[in-house]
Amino acid sequence: MxxxxxxxxxxxxxxxxxxxxxxxxxxxxxxxxxxxxxxxxxxxxxxxxxxxxxxxxxxxxxxxxxxxxxxxxxxxxxxxxxxxxxxxxxxxxxxxxLYAINPANFPMVPENPNIQVEKVNAKNYEEYLKLQYDQEIQFGENFAKEKVKLHQLRFHSNDVVQFIVFYQDKPVGAVDVILSEGIAEIDNLFVIDSMQRKGIGSQLQRNVMDLYQDRTVILIADGKDTPREMYQKQNYQLMGFQxxxxxxxxx
The missing domain is CATH 3.40.630.30 (Gcn5-related N-acetyltransferase (GNAT))
Known part of the structure; x- marks a missing residue:
């Protein structure tokens, strides 16, 4: 594409x-x-x-x-x-x-029984909202409260799927996947600071690749930040800059 x-x-x-x-x-x-x-x-x-x-x-x-x-x-x-x-x-x-990848080209991720990725549903929805709020409060209370509205809108949307990841049953990260024709866009991917470098972010992405094998997976990365280097190592292809x-x- x-x-x-x-x-x-x-x-x-x-x-x-x-x-x-x-x-x-x-x-x-x-x-x-x-x-x-x-x-x-x-x-x-x-x-x-x-x-x-x-x-x-x-x-x-x-x-x-x-x-x-x-x-x-x-x-x-x-x-x-x-x-x-x-x-x-x-x-x-x-x-x-702007990066894109064919899911078949994403590296395999070693299984880790401590990591569980779940689709956000009625059972874990409040955990998801609290995790997001705790992550966003650093940008101000008004922003965090307004962002709740976006999470709620996406929860009820047919075009967005939200995922939450647990490490030893503790919520530690999340990602939203925005679906359009032939495309799955990774948005708002994060793992809390204290749980970095445990393969959790890679497992979240692996989950997306497995679920949307028939789509091109895309995302936006900060051109001055280090996650872009991770995406390059994971075989994402640079499609442009802005x-x-x-x-x-x-x-």
Missing amino acids: NITFENIETKGHVIKENDLYKHYHYPEMLTRYDSNFIAFKRMPAMHEFKEAEMFLRDFHVNNGQNHVKFLFPPNQNVSVELVEYFNMEGYTSGINE CEALKVYHK
């Missing part, structure tokens, strides 16, 4: 579109950066970026939001002029990398 960033789910509503960009807004989760942003359709000139920046800042202030976020066209580097502006204005810039810029305004 020709995998692009268009295959990645965007949880947000396009409320404005012009020749330059799409404006995404998600009133259900105002604190979620990945749902409230502007995605440029072509690389903006400096004056175009500043106009979009002013528009988004005013829009977010009116909605009680304290950030602005911008995505740039896939597989294009941001100009030196824009990078210098980001540095001067206190932006955090990053690169997202630059982003984020600024959070502190009160």
Whole structure:
């Protein structure tokens, strides 16, 4: 399949579109950066970026939001002029990398009787929510509470399957799998810090590969973070990159 960033789910509503960009807004989760942003359709000139920046800042202030976020066209580097502006204005810039794999190419994972992966259901749902909340509270109470709404929405969706993983009967990690035609997208994969390096994350992924053998498995990785190296070793193929810029305004 020709995998692009268009295959990645965007949880947000396009409320404005012009020749330059799409404006995404998600009133259900105002604190979620990945749902409230502007995605440029072509690389903006400096004056175009500043106009979009002013528009988004005013829009977010009116909605009680304290950030602005911008995505740039896939597989294009941001100009030196824009990078210098980001540095001067206190932006955090990053690169997202898109990876894909045929499940048959994922390495085998040694069986570990201490690790059990379960689909989230009525029986373990509260454990799943508490695990997620404890993981997300580091980003603020409002964010963690709003994220519960997303977990609940996904729990009742036919297009998302949630998994929780236990280590010696203790909940230690989770992953959501977003299903679309021919694709299984791995999202929100994590293992709590104290249980890292025990093969738990690999077992979660192995579970996805086994269940969705007839689909292409895709995910987004931070181009500046170490998990991308793990994905490369696991035979994921790099399909493209996308630059982003984020600024959070502190009160």
